[in-house]
Every structure is written in C-alpha cells, then in structure tokens.
Amino acid sequence: MPKTSHKGSDFDCVTCIMRKHSDWRVLATDEVDLLARGQTRYSYQSGESIYSMGQVGNGVHCMCAGTVAIRRLDAEGNSVLLHLAYPGDTLGYESVLTGEPHRCSAEALGPAKVCHIDARTVKQLLDANPNLGLQFLRRTAASLDAAQDKLVHHATLSNRAKLAHLLLVLMDRYGRETVDGANTMHLPVSRRDLASMIGARHETVSRIISRLENEGIAFFSGRSVRVPHIDALLEEIRPQLVG
Amino acid sequence: MPKTSHKGSDFDCVTCIMRKHSDWRVLATDEVDLLARGQTRYSYQSGESIYSMGQVGNGVHCMCAGTVAIRRLDAEGNSVLLHLAYPGDTLGYESVLTGEPHRCSAEALGPAKVCHIDARTVKQLLDANPNLGLQFLRRTAASLDAAQDKLVHHATLSNRAKLAHLLLVLMDRYGRETVDGANTMHLPVSRRDLASMIGARHETVSRIISRLENEGIAFFSGRSVRVPHIDALLEEIRPQLVG
DNA sequence: CGGGGGTTTGAGTCCGTTCAAAATACGTGG
DNA sequence: CCACGTATTTTGAACGGACTCAAACCCCCG
Structure with missing residues (x-):
C-alpha cells in the first residue's frame, strides 16, 4: 500500500x-x-x-x-x-x-x-x-x-536491567495507570526489536520476560504489558562495576 | 601541578x-x-x-x-x-x-x-x-x-571483536609501520580504560590480550603494542546475529 | 486453510563475570 | 638512585548469564 x-x-x-x-x-x-x-x-x-x-x-x-x-x-x-x-x-x-x-x-x-x-x-x-x-x-x-547514556547503559547494565529500563522508558510514553495503581501499555515494537534495542538475542528477551512474569514484576500478552508495581521495575536497574 | x-x-x-x-x-x-x-x-x-x-x-x-x-x-x-x-x-x-x-x-x-x-x-x-x-x-x-556506530558494535560484536576494532582505530592514529611490515603503537590509555571503552571488565581485556599474544596476532608490553599482520586483526571483526 | 514470520521453550556450550591473590609497574620521598 | 607504598595488571578457579542450535508453537494474513 x-x-x-x-x-x-x-x-x-x-x-x-x-x-x-x-x-x-x-x-x-x-x-x-x-x-x-x-x-x-x-x-x-x-x-x-x-x-x-x-x-x-x-x-x-x-x-x-x-x-x-x-x-x-x-x-x-x-x-x-x-x-x-x-x-x-x-x-x-x-x-x-x-x-x-x-x-x-x-x-x-x-x-x-x-x-x-x-x-x-x-x-x-x-x-x-x-x-x-x-x-x-x-x-x-x-x-x-x-x-x-545508552552507551553507558550497555557498558554497565545486565540485559535484564536494560530491558527493565527500556520498559520504564516506553511506559513513560505509552503507559496508562489503571485504578488499582498498576501500569499498562501497548508495546510499539516487536520483541525482536526490543532485543535489538538492548543489544541482546530475541530468545534472551523472551526468557527474561518469562522470569519477570514468574516473579510477578510484569505480565505480557501479545504486545500489551501490565506492571502491577512500577517500583519493582525500578529496583532492577542496579549498575554493576565495569572497567 | x-x-x-x-x-x-x-x-x-x-x-x-x-x-x-x-x-x-x-x-x-x-x-x-x-x-x-x-x-x-x-x-x-x-x-x-x-x-x-x-x-x-x-x-x-x-x-x-x-x-x-x-x-x-x-x-x-x-x-x-x-x-x-x-x-x-x-x-x-x-x-x-x-x-x-x-x-x-x-x-x-x-x-x-x-x-x-x-x-x-x-x-x-x-x-x-x-x-x-x-x-x-x-x-x-x-x-x-x-x-x-558504537551502539551497533556493542550490540553485535563480542568483546574480542570490539577490542580488535578498538586496536585498529587506535593504530590508525598512533601507529607506525616498521620496516618488516608490522604495526606498532604506544597506547594512550590504560587497560582499565580500554575495558571501559568496549564495555568489559579489565580482567576480560587482560585475558583477551593473553589469547591474542598466544595466537601471534598482537604483542603487548606495557603500553606498547606490536601487530605483525594488521589483517589478522581485521579478521576478528565478524559481527554475530542479534535481535 | 495453508503458509510464514514472530515467539516460546529446551538443552548444551561458551563467554564473560566474580572474587581472590599474586605479580608487576609507577610515583614519591628519602 | 633506591626503597617503599600504591595502583595497575595478570592469572586462577568457579559460577552464571547469555548465546547457539533446534524444535514446537502461535497468530496473523493472504
């Protein structure tokens, strides 16, 4: 078209x-x-x-x-x-x-x-x-x-932390807060793209998502994401030592 | 001072x-x-x-x-x-x-x-x-x-490939060609800095350097580097699949 | 309904990190 | 010029994260 x-x-x-x-x-x-x-x-x-x-x-x-x-x-x-x-x-x-x-x-x-x-x-x-x-x-x-800033993140954060950070950034633009205090959004990109944004393989992103769901931090269904407690994602962004 | x-x-x-x-x-x-x-x-x-x-x-x-x-x-x-x-x-x-x-x-x-x-x-x-x-x-x-470009490299290259690329870039500015066709240079930065430039730990850089020496690709002594065949470093820069 | 891309999951491997200790280089003052 | 303390670098062993390859699954679209 x-x-x-x-x-x-x-x-x-x-x-x-x-x-x-x-x-x-x-x-x-x-x-x-x-x-x-x-x-x-x-x-x-x-x-x-x-x-x-x-x-x-x-x-x-x-x-x-x-x-x-x-x-x-x-x-x-x-x-x-x-x-x-x-x-x-x-x-x-x-x-x-x-x-x-x-x-x-x-x-x-x-x-x-x-x-x-x-x-x-x-x-x-x-x-x-x-x-x-x-x-x-x-x-x-x-x-x-x-x-x-992205370069510093790539140098110091784990894939899990980078994904958490990316979700927070996207939530800032696409997210809506529901009555129960949870945040939801519709992802603008595929998981493949999510992976390339943080410099990881798409399988790795898939696995991190599974773990985030098992731990009750974020729930994914297709391109919609639900984060019950946004603070839990913030906790994930802990830089490690580099150099 | x-x-x-x-x-x-x-x-x-x-x-x-x-x-x-x-x-x-x-x-x-x-x-x-x-x-x-x-x-x-x-x-x-x-x-x-x-x-x-x-x-x-x-x-x-x-x-x-x-x-x-x-x-x-x-x-x-x-x-x-x-x-x-x-x-x-x-x-x-x-x-x-x-x-x-x-x-x-x-x-x-x-x-x-x-x-x-x-x-x-x-x-x-x-x-x-x-x-x-x-x-x-x-x-x-x-x-x-x-x-x-650095973001793409961080997303697609291994630490070894990133170090090889960095050495080539530094050689371009600091290197001199010797009579036998080898390239030598004096590194402007410490290994710690080399590590932070490619987003790796300094121990990892140290290990990669050891391997490059064992394989005859590059020889380090303090901050001076000697690369007998510059093409061997170029060979190291092979992007992997990402996403 | 049959593709085809995107996604998930599994098993195995390797790379890179972590923690720790030793060795080396470096700068400073005696 | 050498001794000393400090920072950097090297090396080791063990662990874990992330990748590879592969297969199955799902969903959307034609």
Whole structure:
C-alpha cells in the first residue's frame, strides 16, 4: 500500500499544532509561509519506509503523528533499533546538511503523518534564520547525550536491567495507570526489536520476560504489558562495576 | 601541578595552525581577532581535568595539542571512556549552548595544549557568523553518527571483536609501520580504560590480550603494542546475529 | 486453510563475570 | 638512585548469564 500525499494548500504548517513543539518554532511568520510552500504531507502505513540507509536525503521530515523507528543495519544485515521518534521530531537533516547518504533508515511503526520539507527550502530557512541552525544544534546535542547514556547503559547494565529500563522508558510514553495503581501499555515494537534495542538475542528477551512474569514484576500478552508495581521495575536497574 | 595559562598576546588564534583544521575555520578575519581576544591558552599535564561532569561551562575548549579523554560516570561511580578528542576538536560547547551542566568530564591523557574561549565571545561569534553554528551542527551530527556506530558494535560484536576494532582505530592514529611490515603503537590509555571503552571488565581485556599474544596476532608490553599482520586483526571483526 | 514470520521453550556450550591473590609497574620521598 | 607504598595488571578457579542450535508453537494474513 503506497503512502498518500497532500501538497501545499491541502495542509498548512501555519496552522500545524506540532510546529510550536518542534525546532521550527523559532521561525518568524513570513518564514513559516516559506516552510508551508516547500512542504508536502505524507501519510504512512505501519511498516512503510520514510527513508532508507544509503539514500541521499532530498529534504527533511517533520513528524506530526505516529511513531517512527530509526534503525541501522550492520554488515551482516542485523537491524539495530537505535531510536524511536515522535511528533515534533525532525528527521534526516544530517544527510541534507552534509550531502552524505543517510546512515539510518526511518520506518513508520503504525499509521503516521510526516511532512517532507524540500532541501532547498531548508537551506533557505537556515540561511534566513540562524536560530533554526542553533535549534537543530541543540536538538542534535541532546540526541548525542542520549546516545552516550545508552552507551553507558550497555557498558554497565545486565540485559535484564536494560530491558527493565527500556520498559520504564516506553511506559513513560505509552503507559496508562489503571485504578488499582498498576501500569499498562501497548508495546510499539516487536520483541525482536526490543532485543535489538538492548543489544541482546530475541530468545534472551523472551526468557527474561518469562522470569519477570514468574516473579510477578510484569505480565505480557501479545504486545500489551501490565506492571502491577512500577517500583519493582525500578529496583532492577542496579549498575554493576565495569572497567 | 597546576595548569599554566597564557593570556591574549602571548598566543594568538590568528597564527594558530590548528584553527584551519577546526570548526573555527569558517570565521572571517575580524571574527578571528575577536576570537583571539576572548581566548586563553592552557597547558595541562597528564591526568589533569579540563572540565568536570556536573559543572556549568563558562566557555568552550579548543584543542591544539595532545589527547583528551571524554568520560561519563554512572550512579555507581563507574567511569566509561566515551571518546578520545584530538587537536582541532572543540569541547564543551553543549553546556554553553544549553546552560545545563556538563554531562561528561574531559581529562588530559598526556601533555596537552587547550585554549579556553569565553562563553560571551562564543555567543558573539555565533551571532555574527551563522556558519559557525552550522559547523558545530555538522560536527555534532558526526559525533552522533559515531556514537550510534558504537551502539551497533556493542550490540553485535563480542568483546574480542570490539577490542580488535578498538586496536585498529587506535593504530590508525598512533601507529607506525616498521620496516618488516608490522604495526606498532604506544597506547594512550590504560587497560582499565580500554575495558571501559568496549564495555568489559579489565580482567576480560587482560585475558583477551593473553589469547591474542598466544595466537601471534598482537604483542603487548606495557603500553606498547606490536601487530605483525594488521589483517589478522581485521579478521576478528565478524559481527554475530542479534535481535 | 495453508503458509510464514514472530515467539516460546529446551538443552548444551561458551563467554564473560566474580572474587581472590599474586605479580608487576609507577610515583614519591628519602 | 633506591626503597617503599600504591595502583595497575595478570592469572586462577568457579559460577552464571547469555548465546547457539533446534524444535514446537502461535497468530496473523493472504
């Protein structure tokens, strides 16, 4: 099923609610008009690719709705899920800035609405408003910080602790608290992806999940998760000595 | 032993050789003058701290000579060596941009020359020349890319493969080829640090080194390393399946 | 209803860690 | 220059976590 597109007047950045929560909030009124003219809105179905590793980007992607997986493949074809992107995030600007091919692929994990902004428009805006570049810089620095935190976790935590941490992070975004104080959520990713996010085999994740269920810490059914006492997951994150 | 400083006229960015290889190369002549006025050059001894995690940066640091280790500590006090910085690199600008405390510490791994540039001067220059911000953005994007590559390696490689890869990377910078085709280098870091760079215990690194010696792949004596056939190390980097 | 991917479970093995102790290198002051 | 205390590195033995290979299961979708 191909993605659907809506050009120009059909949708307008001027009225976009997400824009105020994104890097584009630094733009002046006339610059937003320029942004709106250079933009095309796309709707993606679950599993559809927004861009692929190796391609040269011809623009940036601004998320309005849904969840997008940022993956990188190694030489053996392993896919590692590096990051989940959400509304307000801008994707793929590295390639536009450097002219180099994308180093990651971006794939919709469910119905998603993503606006594509023409490379020429992006460059015009960066030229017109230096704050946009500084905003991108702040955002990229935050991503780098997050990536370094993940590196520290990979170096110091066990797979069980990393999975517990990941569940807490996902619960923060997807979770709902029920009347009895338990937390529940619907996982946005498969267990294979959960495994690649923490750098473990999927069988290992499966086994850790079994143990968490036996110990009454978390209960899984398909992609829905129920955690009776969220503190029990927090207890799992105990770093070990490294070095 | 305290670091030594040289203010203003004692050293000058205008004549600095490294500047042309750094982010500051985008500056115009009059902007370089401004840079030179806001700058102080420091000499650090091995082990001295340039800045520490938790501090708020009052400027950025521009490396002229030496090697600097960028570390992060976790809650248990584990130090993870995230990155090695070299002449031409600019350090600590994230904290200046966001006003948040440093997320990492920077420590000289040997005699190093690093210029400190006043936060006010940095902001003036970012204001005066938008290309400087874009240059920082490109640099940060490259760092993010490198961090993500490390994440993929941590997720897919064994400790042995990760150590082999690290040795190859270090050999690229510190290595010299001898007449018989072997490669030798002097390691810039301790084995403890080597271990934290690949996310393993130092005992494990010690054991891997023993095995590499028994197999004739690499020979260690103190901090000097000799690799008779560099291809043998390349052979070690075989990713395994993950996910 | 028949695939096919994702998931679970099992058994066996190996890698890497833990704890402990010895050996070595290093810096400092005498 | 050497003695000494400290930190780093090496090595050992035992344990446990995580991986490999394999088979069965499940569920979704065509």
